[in-house]
Amino acid sequence: MKVSQALRERRSVRAFVDRPVPPALLRELLQQAARAPSSGNLQPWRIHVLQGEALQRFIEHIATRLASDPEPDPADYAVYPQPLQEPYRTSRFEVGEQMYALLGIGREDKPARLDWFARNFRFFEAPCALFFSVDRCMGPGQWADLGMYQQSLMLLLKEHGLDSCPQACWTRYHQSVEAFLQMPAEHMLHCAIAVGYADPEAPVNRLVxxxxxxETFCTFVE
Ligand SMILES: Cc1cc2nc3c(=O)[nH]c(=O)nc-3n(C[C@H](O)[C@H](O)[C@H](O)COP(=O)(O)O)c2cc1C
Structure with missing residues (x-):
């Protein structure tokens, strides 16, 4: 598969079939993605991988936390600037509306929207979850490096017939995540990526x- 095809075909997938990710393949792609560039070659990405029984234990851990206390943890970083200004606000709104339209969930149906959102916290039933963190002493440059690793990995996954969904929503419960993973205190959670094989029948996966x-984001200087 060409890079251009992988770029075109990678999408955030929010429904997966019950088929495990081959562990050897996953290891190989996690290593290959580390060919991503990073300023000064710091390679600041840190990753925790959850599959099989460990993933099940994690999902139960989070379900217990959500049932006892659904309030988010104090934020370590703001996923979006507050308030989110235009034109970003509209972009965010539109993709949300596009998704809920595919799911047949109306704007007024708050309970159904919340129910759907809660699927995030089961990784949309993906068989594999990756948590990404970065050392707290790192700055915006290294956070950008982390993004390069993540996109490299998602393209490699696509090349191998696998799909993914990045998930910043996990930052809401970062303390529970960090505790379960026994993440070193000096690491900060950035996001998770759910990994697996897309369910071709799920309407939500038709979202493009x-x-x-x-012209809106690129200036050619004369
Ligand atoms: C860092 C990051 C965090 C994201 N967090 C979530 C999330 O918590 N839940 C979700 O359903 N999608 C999440 N997304 C997916 C975005 O909504 C998606 O990338 C965007 O709408 C563009 O769609 P595409 O990925 O299908 O091209 C996230 C994407 C990124 C890059």
Missing amino acids: SQRLPL
């Missing part, structure tokens, strides 16, 4: 998010 035209 929009992209802005080149």
Whole structure:
């Protein structure tokens, strides 16, 4: 598969079939993605992998936490700036509406929207979950490096017939995540990525998010 095809076909997948990710393949792709560039070659990405029984234990751990205390933990970092200004606000709103339209969930149906959102905390039934963190002493440059690793990995996964969904929602419960993973205190959770094989029948997986035209984000200096 060409890089251009992997780029075109990678999408955030939010429904997976019950088929495990081959552990050897996963290890190979996690290593290959480390060819991603990083400023000064710091390679600041840190990853925890959950599959099989460990993943089940984690999901139970989070379910217990959510049942006893659904309030988010004090944020370590703001996933979005508050308030989110235009044109970003509209982009976020539109992709959400596009997704709920595919799911047949109306704007007024708050309980159904919350129910759907809660699926995030089961990784949309994906058989594999990756948690990404970065050392707290690192700055925006290293956070950008982390993103390069993540996209490299998601493209490699696509090349091997696997799908993924990045999930910043886990930062809401970062303390529970960090405790379960016994993450070193000096690491900060960035996000998770759910990994598995897409359910081709699930309407939500028909979502193709929009992209802005080149002129809106690129300036050719004369
Ligand atoms: C860092 C990051 C965090 C994200 N967090 C979530 C999330 O918590 N839940 C979710 O369903 N999608 C999440 N997404 C997926 C975005 O909504 C998605 O990438 C965007 O709408 C573009 O769609 P595409 O990935 O299908 O191209 C996240 C994406 C990124 C890059």
